[in-house]
Amino acid sequence: MSSQMIGPSPKDLLQGHVLKSGWVLVKRLARSATSTGSSFGTGYLAERGQEKSFVKAIDFVDALGEPDVLAALRALTTEVEFERDTLKACAEAGLGHVIRYIEHEYVSAPNGDLARQVFCLVMEVGDGDLRKTMEGQTVFRCAWALKVMAEVAKGIYELHKLRIAHQDIKPSNVISVPNSKKTSPFGYDEKILKLSDLGRVTRQGVVGPFDGYVFPGDTNYMPPEHWYPNAFAPGILQSRPWNDGREAADAYMLGSLLIFTLSGMTLQTVVTQCLPLTFRPTVWTGRYDQDLIAALKLAHTEALIKCINGYIYFEVADELKKIALEITHPDPTQRGDRRARREIANEVGMNRISQRLSALYARAQAIEIGQSKK
Amino acid sequence: MTTTKLLKDRRLIPKWRPVKQTLATPEASSLAVPVTPVATGDHGQLQRDIADWRENGGVGFLGTVLAHSVHPDLNEEVFAVAREAVASGRDISPIQREVISTMLSGAGLIAEPLADRAFTALDRGAQNAAVRRVRAILRENNDNPLAWLDLAQFQAAAGKDRTAERSIQVALQLAPNNRTVLRTAARFFVHIGQENRAHRLISNHARTASDPWLMASEIALADLVEKGSKFQKLGSRIVEDGRQFAPAHMSELSGAIAAQQLKEGSLKKARKSQMMALRSPNDNVIAQAVFQKTEFGLALDGPGLGQAIQSSNEALLLQHWATGEAEGAEVQARLWYEQEPFSSRPVQLLALLNIYKADYTAAHWWLTLGLKSDANADDLIINMAYLKARLGKLDEAQQLLVKARRLEKKHEPFTKATEGLMCYIRKEFSFGDQLYRQAMEEFSKAKDPFKMAYCSLFMALHAAEYGHPQAKEHIALANDLIKRYPSADTNIFLKLRNAESLVQPVDIIESDPRNLQQLVYDERTNVLTIKHGVQTRDAARLIKR
Numbered sequence: 007m008s009s010q011m012i013g014p015s016p017k018d019l020l021q022g023h024v025l026k027s028g029w030v031l032v033k034r035l036a037r038s039a040t041s042t043g044s045s046f047g048t049g050y051l052a053e054r055g056q057e058k059s060f061v062k063a064i065d066f067v068d069a070l071g072e073p074d075v076l077a078a079l080r081a082l083t084t085e086v087e088f089e090r091d092t093l094k095a096c097a098e099a100g101l102g103h104v105i106r107y108i109e110h111e112y113v114s115a116p117n118g119d120l121a122r123q124v125f126c127l128v129m130e131v132g133d134g135d136l137r138k139t140m141e142g143q144t145v146f147r148c149a150w151a152l153k154v155m156a157e158v159a160k161g162i163y164e165l166h167k168l169r170i171a172h173q174d175i176k177p178s179n180v181i182s183v184p185n186s187k188k189t190s191p192f193g194y195d196e197k198i199l200k201l202s203d204l205g206r207v208t209r210q211g212v213v214g215p216f217d218g219y220v221f222p223g224d225t226n227y228m229p230p231e232h233w234y235p236n237a238f239a240p241g242i243l244q245s246r247p248w249n250d251g252r253e254a255a256d257a258y259m260l261g262s263l264l265i266f267t268l269s270g271m272t273l274q275t276v277v278t279q280c281l282p283l284t285f286r287p288t289v290w291t292g293r294y295d296q297d298l299i300a301a302l303k304l305a306h307t308e309a310l311i312k313c314i315n316g317y318i319y320f321e322v323a324d325e326l327k328k329i330a331l332e333i334t335h336p337d338p339t340q341r342g343d344r345r346a347r348r349e350i351a352n353e354v355g356m357n358r359i360s361q362r363l364s365a366l367y368a369r370a371q372a373i374e375i376g377q378s379k380k
Numbered sequence: 381m382t383t384t385k386l387l388k389d390r391r392l393i394p395k396w397r398p399v400k401q402t403l404a405t406p407e408a409s410s411l412a413v414p415v416t417p418v419a420t421g422d423h424g425q426l427q428r429d430i431a432d433w434r435e436n437g438g439v440g441f442l443g444t445v446l447a448h449s450v451h452p453d454l455n456e457e458v459f460a461v462a463r464e465a466v467a468s469g470r471d472i473s474p475i476q477r478e479v480i481s482t483m484l485s486g487a488g489l490i491a492e493p494l495a496d497r498a499f500t501a502l503d504r505g506a507q508n509a510a511v512r513r514v515r516a517i518l519r520e521n522n523d524n525p526l527a528w529l530d531l532a533q534f535q536a537a538a539g540k541d542r543t544a545e546r547s548i549q550v551a552l553q554l555a556p557n558n559r560t561v562l563r564t565a566a567r568f569f570v571h572i573g574q575e576n577r578a579h580r581l582i583s584n585h586a587r588t589a590s591d592p593w594l595m596a597s598e599i600a601l602a603d604l605v606e607k608g609s610k611f612q613k614l615g616s617r618i619v620e621d622g623r624q625f626a627p628a629h630m631s632e633l634s635g636a637i638a639a640q641q642l643k644e645g646s647l648k649k650a651r652k653s654q655m656m657a658l659r660s661p662n663d664n665v666i667a668q669a670v671f672q673k674t675e676f677g678l679a680l681d682g683p684g685l686g687q688a689i690q691s692s693n694e695a696l697l698l699q700h701w702a703t704g705e706a707e708g709a710e711v712q713a714r715l716w717y718e719q720e721p722f723s724s725r726p727v728q729l730l731a732l733l734n735i736y737k738a739d740y741t742a743a744h745w746w747l748t749l750g751l752k753s754d755a756n757a758d759d760l761i762i763n764m765a766y767l768k769a770r771l772g773k774l775d776e777a778q779q780l781l782v783k784a785r786r787l788e789k790k791h792e793p794f795t796k797a798t799e800g801l802m803c804y805i806r807k808e809f810s811f812g813d814q815l816y817r818q819a820m821e822e823f824s825k826a827k828d829p830f831k832m833a834y835c836s837l838f839m840a841l842h843a844a845e846y847g848h849p850q851a852k853e854h855i856a857l858a859n860d861l862i863k864r865y866p867s868a869d870t871n872i873f874l875k876l877r878n879a880e881s882l883v884q885p886v887d888i889i890e891s892d893p894r895n896l897q898q899l900v901y902d903e904r905t906n907v908l909t910i911k912h913g914v915q916t917r918d919a920a921r922l923i924k925r
Contacts, residue, residue, distance in 0.1 A: 137440030269475035292410025
């Protein structure tokens, strides 16, 4: 969007403002700290008594400065409304691993200028994203990495149950939220990891602003079928079934997250370096065919072995590698839980992936507790 | 004692290199015309991520910056941060450190299974480690067709043809349309003597009609099984047109067409096709070109071809062999063996060189290794029989010759010559002479006077060595025949055996080859251009305009 407005945008001027609902916008967050991916909002930390929340403030000033004001306004309102409705739907369904929607309201400009109204979306607040929780570590605790995986997988499954595909799962969209319910000896249960930023989701049966995008998320985390711009004939990717197109992409990004928590690298970076030059995205000009898939398969296996071996307890390593290979399969029609894919419904099977990861997490925790007692 | 198998029957059957080597060649690349890469990176986001990393540090924030490295348009900035991260001593994970180092060096993160070892034939530990690596990949992901191909190569090298065949079948089931899998499977079937099966696989495959690499394999395999090629006509049209695919993709096809045209006697057409093949040749095509250099009469120099020869161990080996450079030939043969450890051809040559040098321990080692890969390699068996005879183990030699006769009748003259040697050792000279003469007659009948001369050389030298009363006459005959029919084999043998005082080696004179390009210098514009095309024999390399 262009910035043809004069003076600061109203959404950036709300620090200290009290919303009608009682929330006090105590601190404006730097853009990067919220890292929502949706580029049109300003984040605030808000308080209401003992409660804390995150407020995303959006105004229409930038849109009004666009050459095609109507189109810009329509795009903005559609995106905002879609995100709000999706968050609401998730909250109503009681999703435990997705950032909770609290409420929304409009803030009017003091001079009554309707064009300078701000829309505020109030959501659950966390301590920071996944990158923040990795601070001070260079080699990662196995149980911690598995906790991240298990909880994010749960979040994805919860969304998939509502026929929502997140499409932008990445470290900055995984938020650590305090959890008062459980405690474990290593403090693993003090935090719960939740998926945030539903601004790029696609919903089956609900028209959304990103339905036309084959991959609306961050291109640094996208699955390999999107790395090669000319690999598919026009229209092929758009016409894929929901599970192979949308849910399979989420599964891949979960695999990428695993590699990130273990190595601090995205899967795309490591795999690209494992690929022979001929098959690298900037060089390969052919289709997404068996020649390419076979090379990608080899590179993924090598990347996963490199990133997992030696960083994970051997008692859980085999099963974890198996899961990782299933959810990062280069062929999106085969990606996902192997058993689920073999069944008639041919689902990605995030429920099974989530269960398998939870079991691994429990096992890794037990190993860690056992080791500490020794 | 056979001659080297190198100097006969070479076709453009696909090479079976370690998978990672093949994947790095044009053979594995896409046929589509390359497009200019578009800038795909989000520069603004990268700036924000760099700012986050500077503010927070930590491997998570660094990883987010490094993630942008997949976009070539952002590489410069990402690499700068990577260098800073390493130099500043800030938190960095072991994998990040490794990725950064390979990223900055421009190398790949994973070494090919066979690249990290030298001369593994002599290093079983390294070979086992390479096998373990391939098995580890398959243990993690057994639906990996390319890893199955590497495993099959190790199995074939160990002589486990049946298990290798199973691995090849698995790869074929997993990726029945993959070009590398198809060509490797065909090469494997040739290796186990199922040439018709290899031809059927490629000939009947739906992809062959649109893929020049598979078409080339089909033409070469059809020639091997002495059947008409299904794709030769189409291939010829594609080569004549020359515009459908990039030169690198047409190289093997043009080479296969050229070989057929040469066989049919159309030398002019064959030269034109061979010129197409040599525009951007792979290691297989350049080796074939060196092998058929005399037949085509084409010069293989110029920067492009020189580079191609340097990249092919087989081509270098053939060149060293032709010029009598035994040491260079041995090094290249060993490197070739590293690349295709299942193949008896480099082993055959290494065994021969060691026999020529009279290093029978080394020769025995190579022959044993080769026979382990292929127990029925008839030429290796004959050479082993020769070696046993030289070592005085005549009974063992005789048993091997019986086996060789059972396997292949066409080597009969070599078998007879070896029996002649055994008679000389037993001092049964007249019987030995009879066998040697029969062998020479058979070579003569087969219109192969070079092998006849080669045979007479062995007869003469062994006659002198074992005290044959007519040794002098034999030496005179050998000198006479070698003068008329000199070959690289006889020259290398004489040089390595220091037998030049008995039999004189004769230089092999090649007629002037034709150049494939001419440099044209325009004096008016001061511009030098290259004109492609087969030149006349006396054409100048540089002309002025």
